Amino acid sequence: MAFRPAQYAALLLGALTLSACARSPAENPQERSVIQNEDPFVAAMDEATNAAAAADRSARKTPSKPQQSDAPRVDTTAPKLSPAELRQRILRLTAGLQSAADTEAERVSRFLGVSFTPELMSIREGESIGDLEQVGSYRVSVSRIDRTAPGKHVRISFGPAGFSTGRPSICTFELAEFADALRSQGYDAGEVHLPHREQWGFVRYVSASDLTFYVSAELYRANDGTRSGKLCLADVTADAVKGRQ
Numbered sequence: 019m020a021f022r023p024a025q026y027a028a029l030l031l032g033a034l035t036l037s038a039c040a041r042s043p044a045e046n047p048q049e050r051s052v053i054q055n056e057d058p059f060v061a062a063m064d065e066a067t068n069a070a071a072a073a074d075r076s077a078r079k080t081p082s083k084p085q086q087s088d089a090p091r092v093d094t095t096a097p098k099l100s101p102a103e104l105r106q107r108i109l110r111l112t113a114g115l116q117s118a119a120d121t122e123a124e125r126v127s128r129f130l131g132v133s134f135t136p137e138l139m140s141i142r143e144g145e146s147i148g149d150l151e152q153v154g155s156y157r158v159s160v161s162r163i164d165r166t167a168p169g170k171h172v173r174i175s176f177g178p179a180g181f182s183t184g185r186p187s188i189c190t191f192e193l194a195e196f197a198d199a200l201r202s203q204g205y206d207a208g209e210v211h212l213p214h215r216e217q218w219g220f221v222r223y224v225s226a227s228d229l230t231f232y233v234s235a236e237l238y239r240a241n242d243g244t245r246s247g248k249l250c251l252a253d254v255t256a257d258a259v260k261g262r263q
């Protein structure tokens with residue numbers, strides 16, 4: 019299957035737009051009134067905010083009742099891993115992506131060996147954070163950023179501190195070995211050209227489920243004594259799209 023970076027870049031930009039959709043409040047009441055009249059989304063948000071504020075005031079006036087029982091809390095701390103171990107678990111996830119169900123929190127937790135605690139917001143199903151040896155930490159999350167997509171959006175973030183603004187001496191693991199491993203799993207690979215960031219994309223079509231899986235790798239350059247630096251991974255995401263792309 020031919021890899022089309024332009025199409026993949028469009029998918030990534032759409033995902034970034036969906037995950038960052040937020041609006042700033044109007045500067046004055048008159049301007050806000052105009053926006054409310056023109057934009058039903060803002061009016062609905064204001065209505066929800068007012069309802070929440072009223073509920074909060076009511077709760078403050080009502081004497082609190084002692085809790086009958088506390089629900090058991092699930093530990094959201096992921097196991098401590100080395101970069102090599104995290105790489106191996108990510109490759110286990112990418113190899114296992116065969117159906118939309120494989121992007122759900124339950125399956126992702128099995129592939130990566132982490133536990134999730136569902137948050138109050140329905141947009142995010144789970145999140146788990148663990149220590150990454152010699153690097154800092156890693157974060158795994160499962161969420162839905164596109165309700166028309168057949169599966170969920172999976173993200174594993176593990177870049178060292180300051181990787182986006184400088185050149186750390188630490189390399190999590192190199193792009194070359196990661197790309198070779200995904201090619202062996204049947205993914206086509208190519209560089210995705212996005213402004214101010216380096217990224218590679220990997221695609222694989224699964225005929226049994228009629229889904230195309232997109233795996234993206236956000237990169238940074240580690241200081242290895244050369245002018246160009248060493249390309250290393252900081253973030254991996256996985257998404258599914260219906261049909262052959």
